[in-house]
Amino acid sequence: MTTAVTGPVVTYGGRRPHALALVRTGLSEIWSRRRLARYLIAAELHKKGSDTLLGNVWWIMDPLLQMGVYVLFVSLVVGRAGTTADYPLFVFAAILPWKWFSSAVNDAILSVVARERIIKQVHFPKIILPVTATVSGVVNFAFGLVPLLLLMIAFYRERIAWTLVLIPLIAVVQLVFTLGLAIVLAAINVFYRDVGNVARHVLRLWFYLSPALYSAEQVSKLAGDLPWVATVFGLNPFSVLFQAYQAVIYHGTQPAWGALGILLVASLGLLVACMYVFQRVERAFAKVL
Numbered sequence: 001m002t003t004a005v006t007g008p009v010v011t012y013g014g015r016r017p018h019a020l021a022l023v024r025t026g027l028s029e030i031w032s033r034r035r036l037a038r039y040l041i042a043a044e045l046h047k048k049g050s051d052t053l054l055g056n057v058w059w060i061m062d063p064l065l066q067m068g069v070y071v072l073f074v075s076l077v078v079g080r081a082g083t084t085a086d087y088p089l090f091v092f093a094a095i096l097p098w099k100w101f102s103s104a105v106n107d108a109i110l111s112v113v114a115r116e117r118i119i120k121q122v123h124f125p126k127i128i129l130p131v132t133a134t135v136s137g138v139v140n141f142a143f144g145l146v147p148l149l150l151l152m153i154a155f156y157r158e159r160i161a162w163t164l165v166l167i168p169l170i171a172v173v174q175l176v177f178t179l180g181l182a183i184v185l186a187a188i189n190v191f192y193r194d195v196g197n198v199a200r201h202v203l204r205l206w207f208y209l210s211p212a213l214y215s216a217e218q219v220s221k222l223a224g225d226l227p228w229v230a231t232v233f234g235l236n237p238f239s240v241l242f243q244a245y246q247a248v249i250y251h252g253t254q255p256a257w258g259a260l261g262i263l264l265v266a267s268l269g270l271l272v273a274c275m276y277v278f279q280r281v282e283r284a285f286a287k288v289l
Contacts, residue, residue: 060147063099067092070213086250089156093249094212094242096144097171101178101238102203104137108182109189109196112285119286126282127275130186134179141171148249161252170244170255173264177237180271187278190285210238211246237263 071088111129112119119126145167152160189195209232211219219233233239240263244255 060143063092063095063144064147064151066095066099070095074213086156086159089151089159090215090246090250091213092148092151093246094210096148097141097174097241097245098207098210098212098238099144100137100141101174102207103140104134104178105182105185105199105203106196107133107137109185109199111182112186112190113193126285127183127278130182130278131179133186134175134182137178138171138175152249159250159252161248163248163252163254166248166255167245170241170248170260173244173260173267174241176264176271177241177267180267180274183271183278184274187281190281190288206236206238209233210236211242212238216243237267 067088070091074087074091108130111133112126115129185195185199211233216233216239219230240256240259244260247253247255
């Protein structure tokens, strides 16, 4: 059921706070509750590890299984025309960060509504919830680097290059972008519970509209006949991220630093705007939940 409520706004001395004050408050609350954040991250990781028989091993197996499914689909059903050499590694370089992103977004969407009782009983900054849900995915992403290294050592030793050490820098850009999206979706989901269902379909479509199963060169050829494809591709943040990961993992070259820098600046702006929205509506959470 969808519920729409316009709740009260946080005020300071009877005045409506300006945007920067709300954002500063949000950052201060996250920092002051960093011990709580560490506890929630540990609890989230423990929960995911204890919910299944294999626990966190799934973060090693799952991207490998997904890679196998996509490679079989493209190779047997679609045909190998247009695919690159060492195609499994090319696909894996995109699947790994996407699994982190999609899992973090889905977890963050439910992070507030899933703690309804605590929110009604205990006063604490709710922005901690989507932040910890997102940051906990960093640990799982690190787990996913294990099968990547094993895959390269076993089958693609010639593609092992020093550029692999640049993966954390690309991950930082992805983390900033994911945090902004996760924070605002967590807030919206409190009032409109359909967000989770819509997000699953949007994320699935988003993945296929990103250069994960196909290369940027194939998109350029298609854009010659369909100009709108180039527009969609250019506005897609994961076009930049996937090409960056594929550059350092698959091609052994440095990523396009200019494109990553622009995406980082845009992601920081998105994060600030989303924190502002969250802080504006946070006081209404207890009434709606």
